Amino acid sequence: MQADRSLAGTPTEVSGAPAVTMTGITKLFTGVKALDDVSLTLLPGRVHALMGENGAGKSTLIKILAGVYRPDAGQISITGKLADLRSPRDALRQGIKVVFQEIALIPEFTVAENIFLEGYPTDRLGSIRWDRIRADAAALFARIGFDVNPDDKVGNLPVSKQQMVEIARALAHEARVVVMDEPTSSLTPAEVAKLFDVIRRLTALGMAVVYVSHKLDEIFEIADTVTVLRDGRHISTKPVSEHTHETLITDMIGRRIDNLFPRARGAAGEQVILDVEELSTEKLKGISFKARAGEVLGFFGLMGAGRTELAKAIVGFDPITTGRITIGGQLLQPHDTRTGKALGIGLLTEDRKSEGLMLDLSVTHNMSLASLERFSKSGFVSEPSEKSAVQAFVDRFRVKTPGLTRQIKFLSGGNQQKVLLARWLMRGLKVIVVDEPTRGIDVGAKSEIFALIDELASDGLAVILMTSEMPELLGLSDRIAVLAEGRLTAIMDRADATQEKILDAAIA
Amino acid sequence: MTELSRSAPQVSPKLGWLTSQTQLVLLVTLFALCLLISLAAPQFYSVDNIIAILRQSSLVLIVAVGMTMLLIAAEVDLSVGASLAFAGVVAMDVTNKTSSVTLGVMAGILFGGGVGLINGLIVTKLRINSLIATIAMMMMLQGSVYLYSREAVQNKHLQPLFTWLSTGYVGPLPLPVVVTAVLFAIGYVVLRHTTLGRYVYAVGANEKAARLSGIRPARIKMLVFIVTGLLTGLVGVILCSLMNAGQPTAGRGFELTVVAAVILGGTSLTGGRGTLLGTLLGVLILKVIDNGIIILRWDQDLQMVIPGFIIVIASYLDLLRKKSNAS
Numbered sequence: 126m127q128a129d130r131s132l133a134g135t136p137t138e139v140s141g142a143p144a145v146t147m148t149g150i151t152k153l154f155t156g157v158k159a160l161d162d163v164s165l166t167l168l169p170g171r172v173h174a175l176m177g178e179n180g181a182g183k184s185t186l187i188k189i190l191a192g193v194y195r196p197d198a199g200q201i202s203i204t205g206k207l208a209d210l211r212s213p214r215d216a217l218r219q220g221i222k223v224v225f226q227e228i229a230l231i232p233e234f235t236v237a238e239n240i241f242l243e244g245y246p247t248d249r250l251g252s253i254r255w256d257r258i259r260a261d262a263a264a265l266f267a268r269i270g271f272d273v274n275p276d277d278k279v280g281n282l283p284v285s286k287q288q289m290v291e292i293a294r295a296l297a298h299e300a301r302v303v304v305m306d307e308p309t310s311s312l313t314p315a316e317v318a319k320l321f322d323v324i325r326r327l328t329a330l331g332m333a334v335v336y337v338s339h340k341l342d343e344i345f346e347i348a349d350t351v352t353v354l355r356d357g358r359h360i361s362t363k364p365v366s367e368h369t370h371e372t373l374i375t376d377m378i379g380r381r382i383d384n385l386f387p388r389a390r391g392a393a394g395e396q397v398i399l400d401v402e403e404l405s406t407e408k409l410k411g412i413s414f415k416a417r418a419g420e421v422l423g424f425f426g427l428m429g430a431g432r433t434e435l436a437k438a439i440v441g442f443d444p445i446t447t448g449r450i451t452i453g454g455q456l457l458q459p460h461d462t463r464t465g466k467a468l469g470i471g472l473l474t475e476d477r478k479s480e481g482l483m484l485d486l487s488v489t490h491n492m493s494l495a496s497l498e499r500f501s502k503s504g505f506v507s508e509p510s511e512k513s514a515v516q517a518f519v520d521r522f523r524v525k526t527p528g529l530t531r532q533i534k535f536l537s538g539g540n541q542q543k544v545l546l547a548r549w550l551m552r553g554l555k556v557i558v559v560d561e562p563t564r565g566i567d568v569g570a571k572s573e574i575f576a577l578i579d580e581l582a583s584d585g586l587a588v589i590l591m592t593s594e595m596p597e598l599l600g601l602s603d604r605i606a607v608l609a610e611g612r613l614t615a616i617m618d619r620a621d622a623t624q625e626k627i628l629d630a631a632i633a
Numbered sequence: 634m635t636e637l638s639r640s641a642p643q644v645s646p647k648l649g650w651l652t653s654q655t656q657l658v659l660l661v662t663l664f665a666l667c668l669l670i671s672l673a674a675p676q677f678y679s680v681d682n683i684i685a686i687l688r689q690s691s692l693v694l695i696v697a698v699g700m701t702m703l704l705i706a707a708e709v710d711l712s713v714g715a716s717l718a719f720a721g722v723v724a725m726d727v728t729n730k731t732s733s734v735t736l737g738v739m740a741g742i743l744f745g746g747g748v749g750l751i752n753g754l755i756v757t758k759l760r761i762n763s764l765i766a767t768i769a770m771m772m773m774l775q776g777s778v779y780l781y782s783r784e785a786v787q788n789k790h791l792q793p794l795f796t797w798l799s800t801g802y803v804g805p806l807p808l809p810v811v812v813t814a815v816l817f818a819i820g821y822v823v824l825r826h827t828t829l830g831r832y833v834y835a836v837g838a839n840e841k842a843a844r845l846s847g848i849r850p851a852r853i854k855m856l857v858f859i860v861t862g863l864l865t866g867l868v869g870v871i872l873c874s875l876m877n878a879g880q881p882t883a884g885r886g887f888e889l890t891v892v893a894a895v896i897l898g899g900t901s902l903t904g905g906r907g908t909l910l911g912t913l914l915g916v917l918i919l920k921v922i923d924n925g926i927i928i929l930r931w932d933q934d935l936q937m938v939i940p941g942f943i944i945v946i947a948s949y950l951d952l953l954r955k956k957s958n959a960s
Contacts (some may be wrong), residue, residue, distance in 0.1 A: 179786060440845070442844065442845055462846070462847045462848075463847045463849055465847065466847030467847070470845075471845075471847075474841075474845060479839070480839070480841040480842055480844070480845060481839075482842065483834070483835060483839045483842060483905060484839075485838055485901075485905050486835075486905065490831065494831070494842070494843070494846045494848075495836055495846040495847055497828045497831055497832075498828065501827070501828050504827045504828055504829060505826055505827050506826055506828055508826075519934055548846065630870075
């Protein structure tokens with residue numbers, strides 16, 4: 126019924142009266158406290174960042190606000206009135222819109238159809254007014270400055286555009302509170318800037334915005350207030366101006382990290398282990414580079430530059446059109462991961478869920494997958510030796526798991542990533558390609574992953590790092606290569622690299 | 634332990650128990666069924682009846698061993714019913730023509746294996762969804778068996794060995810039951826203790842992850858299709874021996890019984906999950922129900938209705954269990 130009242134509607138006054146107050150929220154999952162007496166006050170016209178490591182209780186809190194879960198104790202009031210949010214529908218009616226991380230659009234529908242999914246305008250006969258849906262969607266995009274065609278089928282759009290549609294959908298209906306759960310995880314820098322513009326417009330209209338992110342820089346840029354949760358408890362709520370990177374990290378993980386990028390390794394060796402010559406695929410054009418034992422070679426590139434394509438081609442996962450890939454002096458058979466593995470190259474994928482993990486299987490089975498031959502005689506797996514090897518890596522990498530037979534889906538992102546890294550190290554490699562190794566991983570675990578990457582290089586592996594995170598690139602690499610639209614546009618020593626040089630090459 | 638509780642959401646002990654004990658739930662169901670039927674019909678527990686149940690279970694179970702592996706590898710083969718009928722026709726025909734039971738049996742088994750090979754090629758090379766590919770194969774086989782032979786191929790060779798395949802005994806046990814036990818044991822060991830078994834699970838759980846780990850999913854799938862085909866051929870031969878004729882219409886609906894039993898046993902249609910022990914219990918439950926309906930003199934059409942009902946319930950319980958794990 127409110128379908129045509131959009132963000133141009135009546136602005137709430139930017140006054141001191143809170144839009145939403147959550148007090149003493151406690152939520153138990155099968156006896157474990159996911160949230161313990163947490164309070165949160167959202168003021169109209171303000172961006173409130175919610176931070177914490179994975180498992181800190183952020184998503185539980187958001188889901189309670191969205192009416193997905195009901196709290197076991199505590200109260201929620203909306204504009205001063207006590208509210209009982211029994212379902213997402215209730216929350217929507219009260220003006221609370223949540224943009225979840227996972228995209229929940231219907232791929233077969235057009236952008237416009239998706240945006241107005243919750244209530245299509247109809248004429249007197251009850252038939253849907255498609256013309257108006259299209260016009261409204263176009264108007265909405267024009268207003269918030271997103272470049273999306275309302276007639277495109279959602280399934281044909283890249284993920285970043287889908288996310289923009291998802292955000293636009295939240296704004297199509299009048300909202301008092303907009304919650305964004307890691308909205309930038311698949312956006313390009315330009316799109317992030319646009320999103321921030323939109324957020325500023327929303328707050329100018331008096332909406333309260335809850336912003337969940339792992340990216341500290343974004344928090345400092347956009348948020349007014351930061352609330353940090355840890356282990357389901359409220360740790361601090363402060364204006365962002367009173368925080369520094371260090372204080373925020375300390376609040377989140379409960380200890381200080383002195384150096385996010387520890388470097389224990391010495392200088393890289395001279396021996397070339399990976400030699401890529403004139404590699405071309407459908408997407409890549411004539412890429413040549415060498416990687417030496419003991420070095421981290423970082424590849425930077427904007428979205429769509431071809432990082433993941435390069436990663437997949439050099440490990441033999443994707444076919445190539447021309448070029449040669451040599452590992453330890455031996456030629457890799459393209460498009461065949463089996464010979465790739467035999468020569469000693471492996472990929473830690475950027476997409477853990479769909480290309481890395483076997484979610485229903487145990488930690489043991491996930492970790493030993495690439496090195497089963499090592500534990501087997503004439504095809505029979507020796508479970509004791511497999512188990513002891515897995516245990517050794519669980520100890521060495523400090524993987525937090527209740528047991529080796531635990532299904533891997535119950536582990537946190539950081540611990541899953543350690544298991545996948547161990548999958549390759551157990552096998553023993555010469556070259557490891559790590560593609561966005563810290564995507565979706567919280568700060569505490571990030572520094573551990575960085576330390577592991579450093580350790581790999583000091584063990585004599587060549588590490589090929591694909592990343593879109595500038596601090597990660599600068600903090601880890603010995604040399605930096607830059608991709609733009611499938612071409613290698615620059616390759617430089619870390620000592621000569623600056624952000625400007627790198628970005629210049631990335632945009633070229 | 635406090636550190637651990639942070640990293641992984643806890644599952645309540647009760648539900649955790651249920652997850653790891655799918656088979657126990659099936660076992661209890663099986664015993665409950667046996668108890669209920671025997672209360673109403675005491676003859677249920679006669680040796681003859683138990684042997685009959687085992688004999689009926691054996692044919693389904695042989696194919697179900699292959700089907701379980703296929704489902705774990707996230708594929709399915711719906712052509713097994715049509716293929717076993719054709720394999721029986723071929724086996725009888727070859728035996729008639731060569732007077733050699735060995736050649737006839739080989740021909741039947743290899744026919745099944747050949748069908749499996751073609752299914753595997755269609756699925757892995759042409760990348761056609763196995764549900765569609767094998768339904769198409771079923772149609773082709775059901776039609777072409779009549780091109781091969783207009784009517785049932787009768788036993789003209791009169792070799793006692795051929796009949797012995799289905800009616801013979803090893804000690805107190807019928808030969809098909811013994812063959813099934815051996816094949817089941819092999820399948821169990823392969824799935825549980827070999828690299829091949831691990832790869833079958835890996836390919837079904839996440840094909841891309843498997844390929845990135847240096848496994849060739851297409852080969853694993855081919856192999857499992859061929860194994861299922863060979864097992865189907867064998868069952869075709871045994872069934873042909875039992876009926877003493879190669880019937881083109883034999884095995885209609887057989888594929889559904891097999892898939893139903895495998896799913897009832899807790900194997901997931903989406904791949905990566907399942908056990909042969911579960912399949913064994915699934916087959917036994919369906920066959921005990923069949924048997925109960927007969928000895929209780931209920932309407933035989935219930936033999937389709939009740940299993941259908943049970944599968945809905947079992948799948949729903951499975952879903953509940955997954956949900957309680959996911960929170």
